Amino acid sequence: MHKEIADYLNGVVSGANAKALEAEAGDSSVLVASEHILKVCQALKDSEDHQYNVLQTISGVDYPEGVGEDKTPVIEVNYMIASFIKNTEIILKVRVPRGDDENLPKVESVCSVWKSADWQERECYDLLGVEFVNHPDHRRILNPYDWKGHPLRKDYKAQEVYQGMTVYPEDKQNIPEQDFVVEQNRLNDEAKAAAKKAREEAKKDN
Amino acid sequence: MDSTENSGNGNGQNKYGGEKLKSELLTVNMGPQHPATHGVLRVEIKTDSEVVAEAIPHIGYLHRCFEKHCENIDYRGNLPFCDRMDYLAAMHMELGYCLAVEKMIGTEIPRRAEYIRVMISELQRIASHLLFTGVYAIDLGAFTPFLYCFDQREKILRLFEEISGARLLYNYIWIGGVWNDITDSQLSRIKEFCEGILVELDKYMDLVGQNKIFVERTANIGVMTPEMCYNYGATGPVLRGSGVDWDLRKKRPYSIYEELDFDVPVGEGLKGTVGDCWDRFAVRQQEMRESVKIIKQCLDGIEEGPIMGKVPKVLKLPKGEIYMRTECARGELGYHIVSDGGKVPYRVKAKSSCFTHTSMLGEAAPGLLIADFVAVIGSIDIVLGEVDR
Numbered sequence: 001m002h003k004e005i006a007d008y009l010n011g012v013v014s015g016a017n018a019k020a021l022e023a024e025a026g027d028s029s030v031l032v033a034s035e036h037i038l039k040v041c042q043a044l045k046d047s048e049d050h051q052y053n054v055l056q057t058i059s060g061v062d063y064p065e066g067v068g069e070d071k072t073p074v075i076e077v078n079y080m081i082a083s084f085i086k087n088t089e090i091i092l093k094v095r096v097p098r099g100d101d102e103n104l105p106k107v108e109s110v111c112s113v114w115k116s117a118d119w120q121e122r123e124c125y126d127l128l129g130v131e132f133v134n135h136p137d138h139r140r141i142l143n144p145y146d147w148k149g150h151p152l153r154k155d156y157k158a159q160e161v162y163q164g165m166t167v168y169p170e171d172k173q174n175i176p177e178q179d180f181v182v183e184q185n186r187l188n189d190e191a192k193a194a195a196k197k198a199r200e201e202a203k204k205d206n
Numbered sequence: 207m208d209s210t211e212n213s214g215n216g217n218g219q220n221k222y223g224g225e226k227l228k229s230e231l232l233t234v235n236m237g238p239q240h241p242a243t244h245g246v247l248r249v250e251i252k253t254d255s256e257v258v259a260e261a262i263p264h265i266g267y268l269h270r271c272f273e274k275h276c277e278n279i280d281y282r283g284n285l286p287f288c289d290r291m292d293y294l295a296a297m298h299m300e301l302g303y304c305l306a307v308e309k310m311i312g313t314e315i316p317r318r319a320e321y322i323r324v325m326i327s328e329l330q331r332i333a334s335h336l337l338f339t340g341v342y343a344i345d346l347g348a349f350t351p352f353l354y355c356f357d358q359r360e361k362i363l364r365l366f367e368e369i370s371g372a373r374l375l376y377n378y379i380w381i382g383g384v385w386n387d388i389t390d391s392q393l394s395r396i397k398e399f400c401e402g403i404l405v406e407l408d409k410y411m412d413l414v415g416q417n418k419i420f421v422e423r424t425a426n427i428g429v430m431t432p433e434m435c436y437n438y439g440a441t442g443p444v445l446r447g448s449g450v451d452w453d454l455r456k457k458r459p460y461s462i463y464e465e466l467d468f469d470v471p472v473g474e475g476l477k478g479t480v481g482d483c484w485d486r487f488a489v490r491q492q493e494m495r496e497s498v499k500i501i502k503q504c505l506d507g508i509e510e511g512p513i514m515g516k517v518p519k520v521l522k523l524p525k526g527e528i529y530m531r532t533e534c535a536r537g538e539l540g541y542h543i544v545s546d547g548g549k550v551p552y553r554v555k556a557k558s559s560c561f562t563h564t565s566m567l568g569e570a571a572p573g574l575l576i577a578d579f580v581a582v583i584g585s586i587d588i589v590l591g592e593v594d595r
Contacts, residue, residue, distance in 0.1 A: 026310055026526035026545075053436045056531075057557035059542045080529055080540065080557065084436060084450070087457050091529060116439035119565040127273070142266040142594060151274055152553075 002028045005050070005090060012043045021093070029078070029091035037079075037094050038108045044081060044092075045113055052090070055114035056080040058121060060128035062153045064098065073098035075105055075130055096130065101149070109135040127152040231259050234576075238267045244341065244583070245590030249567065251576065258579050261571035263564050268594040276554035281307055281521045282381060284554065289375040291556060292592040294337055297330040297366075298534035299592075300379040305460055306530035306541040307381050308515075310523045318511040319383035320462045325396065325504040326366075326378070328497040332403065333362040334535035335490045338587045342487060343414050345584035346423050351414050358406055361399055365392060382517035397505055400498045407494055415484075415491060424487060425478030428570050428582035432481070438566045441559050442537025443493065444586055447473040447486035454533040466503050468496045483585040490587075522549055536560055536587055556595055560588040 002020035009018035009032060017033040018040070032040050044052040059078045066072050074095040082089040096105035109132040110117045121132040122141040129150030132138060139145060148159045158167045237248035246267035252260040272291060276284050288303045289296040301323060308315065315323075340355030363373045369386055370378035378385050414420055435445045445452055453470040455463040471492030473485030523545035531540045537559025544553040563586040571579050 023526045025524035026528035029527070054439050056439055056538070056540060057542070057555065059553075059555035059557075061544055061553045078527075078542065080542065084452055089529075089531075091527075114439065115437045115569075116562060116565065119561065123561075140266075142269045144266070151271065152277075 001088075002030050002090070005044075006030050008047065008050070009040055009043060012047075013039045016040055027091055029093050031093045031095070034077075034094035034096045034107055037092075038110055038113070040092070041079070041081075041110045041113045050083060050088070051085045052081045052083045052088075054082045054084050055110070055116045055120070056082055056089075058117065058124050060124045060130055060152065062098070062128060064154050067095065075128055077107055077124065077130060079110070099129075101129070104129050104131040106131045106133050108133050111136055126150070129153060244588060245593075247564070247583075247588070247590055247593070249579075249583075251571075251579070253576065256575050258571045258574050258576060261568055261579065263567050265561075265564060265590070265593050268590045270595065272556065272595040273554055276551050278550065280549045281523065281551065284551070285380065286375065286377045288556075289377060290591060291558065291595055292534065292536065292539075292560070292589045293374055294589055295330050295334040295535040296375050297327050297379060298532065298539065300376070301327055301461075302530060302532040302534070302539045302541050304379050304381050305532060306528050306543050307521075307523065309530060310526065310528050310543070310545065311517070311521070313382050313515045313517055315383055315461075315515050316512045317462075317509050318387075319513045319515070321504050321508040322384050322388055322513065323379055324461055324463065324466070325388075325501050325508075326369075326384075328500045328504075329362050329365070329396070331497050331535045332494050333359050335494050336362075338490055339410055339414065339487075342584045342587075343420070345580055346420060348414065348417070348420070351410060354406070354410065354413070358403060365395060365399075368392065380514070381521065383512070383514035387513050393505060393508070396501060400501055400505075403498060404495070407491060411491055415488060421477050421484060423578070423581055424483035424585070427478075427483045427578045428574065428585060429479045430481045430566065430570060434566070434569065435481075438569075439562045440537070440566060441562070442534065443486055443489045444537065444563055444566075446471065447489045448481035449473045449475070449485075454531055454538060458531070460530075460532060465507075466500050468499050471496065483581050486585045486587075520549060522547065523551070531557075534559065536589065536592070537563065558592045558595060560586075560590075560592040561595075564588055564593050 002022065006018040006020040009016045013036050015033060016036045019031045021029045021031055044050055057080045059080065061076045061078065063076060064073045067074060067076065075098050076093055076095050079092040080089065081092055094107060096107055099105045107130055109121055111121065118137065119141060121135055122139060124130050125132060125138065126140040126143050127150060140147060149156055160167060231252040231254055234251045234253055235248060236251055238246040248264040248267070250262040250264060251258050270290070272287055275287055285300055285303065288299040291299050336355040336359040340352035343351040366376060367373050369388055369392060370376040430444065430448050432448045432450050435448050435450065449472050451470055451472050456470055471489050473480050473489055475485060476488065477484045525545060525547040527542065527544040529540055529542045531538050539559060540557035542555040542557070543551055546552040567583065570582050574582065
C-alpha cells in the first residue's frame with residue numbers, strides 16, 4: 001500500500017521524491033521531499049482513489065545524530081493522515097535540517113488543506129522549533145508566549161530565569177536514586193566512624 | 207458648541223446620536239478560572255453586546271510535559287503518566303498505550319485479560335459520560351441531575367477502587383494484561399449495576415434530555431457539520447453527533463471488539479439540526495446503552511485463565527515506530543511511539559481528541575450568545591488535562 005502511494009505521489013507531484021519506508025516492526029511510512037509537502041498533501045486529499053480527508057496529528061521527532069546511515073542532524077515531521085471514507089491511514093514524513101535557535105528549520109504549512117493543521121503545527125513549532133511558512137497564526141501554544149527554547153529537542157536546557165522566577169531551583173530538584181544511595185552510605189560511614197572514635201576515646205580515658 | 211447638536215430637533219442628531227456612540231467590540235476573558243470551562247481553559251471573547259464576535263482559546267495552563275517525561279522513563283514507568291492525561295477516563299489512556307507497546311513486541315494477551323479490559327473500559331465510558339451528563343446540566347443551570355449522575359458514577363468508582371486500589375488514576379491495565387484479577391462477586395455486582403443503570407438512563411433522558419428548557423438551550427445551537435468535523439479532525443461523540451457513522455471499535459477493531467455485537471449511535475437531529483449540542487448529548491446517552499450491551503456480552507463470555515501474558519522483564523521495543531489509535535470516551539486517542547531499540551522510548555506523542563475539539567471552538571463560536579457558547583464548550587466535553595498533556 002505504501003509503495004502504491006509513493007508511486008502515485010511521484011506521478012502527480014514532480015520532484016516529490018516519495019519513497020516508501022517499509023518497517024520491520026511497527027508501522028511503515030512514506031518519505032517525501034520537504035519542499036513539496038503542501039502539494040503532496042493537496043494531492044492526497046484531492047485524489048479519487050485515496051481521499052485522505054483528515055489530518056489527525058503532526059508529530060515531530062528530533063534526531064541530532066541523524067537517521068540510520070545518514071548522519072546529518074535532522075528533525076522529522078510526521079503527518080498522521082487518515083481517510084474516514086476509505087478507512088485507511090498513513091504516516092507521511094518529511095525531514096528537514098535541524099538548524100539552531102536563530103535559524104529554525106522551515107516547512108510549508110498545510111493549513112490550507114486541513115484546518116486541524118493550525119493547532120498541530122503550532123504545537124510542533126512550540127515543542128520542536130519547526131517554523132511553518134505561511135501559517136496564519138504562528139505562535140506558541142502549550143508554553144507561555146515568551147518562553148525560550150523548544151523543549152522536545154534532545155539538547156534542550158530550560159532557561160534559568162523566567163519573568164524573575166528561577167526555573168527548576170536547586171532545592172526543588174530530585175536527587176537521582178543512585179546519588180541518594182551514595183549519600184546515605186557516606187552519612188552512615190561518617191556516623192560509624194564518629195561512634196568508633198567516641199568509643200576509643202572513652203577507652204583511653206578509662 | 208454647535209447648538210443644533212444638542213437640541214435634538216436638527217436631523218434627529220443629538221449628543222447621544224448613533225454617530226457619537228462607540229461600537230467597538232468588548233474583550234472578555236473567560237477563564238482560566240471559570241466554572242463553565244471544565245478546567246483551566248482561557249477563552250478570549252470579543253463581544254458585540256451579548257453576542258460573541260470572535261473567540262480565541264488559549265491553552266497550556268495545565269501543561270505537565272508528558273511527552274518529555276516519557277523520553278526519560280522506561281516503558282512500564284510511563285503508564286501512570288498516561289493516567290494523568292484524561293483523569294476522568296484514565297483506563298482508556300492506559301489501554302491505548304499498552305496496545306501500542308504490545309503491538310510492537312507482539313505479545314499475546316490472555317483471553318480473560320482481554321475480557322476484563324473491554325469490560326473495564328466500557329464501565330469507564332459510562333462513568334465518563336455520566337459525569338458529562340451531570341456537569342452539562344449544571345452548565346445549563348440545572349443542579350439536580352448532577353446528584354443523580356454522581357450517585358451512579360460512584361458505584362463504578364467504588365468497583366474500580368476495589369479492583370485497582372484507586373478511584374481515578376488506576377494504573378490497572380498493564381503491558382501484557384491487567385494487574386489484578388476480578389472476582390465472581392465483583393462480576394455479579396457489575397451485572398447488577400447494568401440492570402440498574404438502564405432504568406436510570408431512561409430517567410435522565412426524561413429529566414434532562416426532554417426538558418423544555420434544556421431543549422431550548424441546546425437544540426440548533428453550535429451546529430457542527432460533517433465537513434467541519436473532517437476539516438478539524440474531530441472524532442468520537444462530536445463526529446458521531448454530526449451524523450457520521452465512525453467508531454474505531456467497529457471500523458478498526460482492537461482487543462476483542464470484533465466479536466462483540468453493538469450499534470454505533472449517530473446524531474439524527476431529533477430536536478433541531480443534525481450536529482447541534484442536543485445531538486452530541488443524545489449520542490452520549492445512547493453510547494452508554496451500547497456500553498451496557500457490550501458489558502453484558504463480556505459477562506457471559508468471560509473465561510477462566512491467566513491475566514498476564516509473557517512480557518520480558520527488561521522491556522525493550524524493536525527499532526521502529528507505531529501509531530496506535532483507540533476509541534476513548536471523548537474521541538480518538540493516538541499514541542505515536544518511536545523506539546531506538548532501547549529501554550526508554552525515543553519519543554512518545556499523544557494525539558488528544560480534546561485538543562482537536564478545543565481548536566474547533568474558534569469557528570463554532572461567532573454569532574452565538576455568551577450563554578450559548580458555554581453550552582457549546584460543555585457539549586464537546588473537554589478535559590484540560592488531555593488538552594495540555
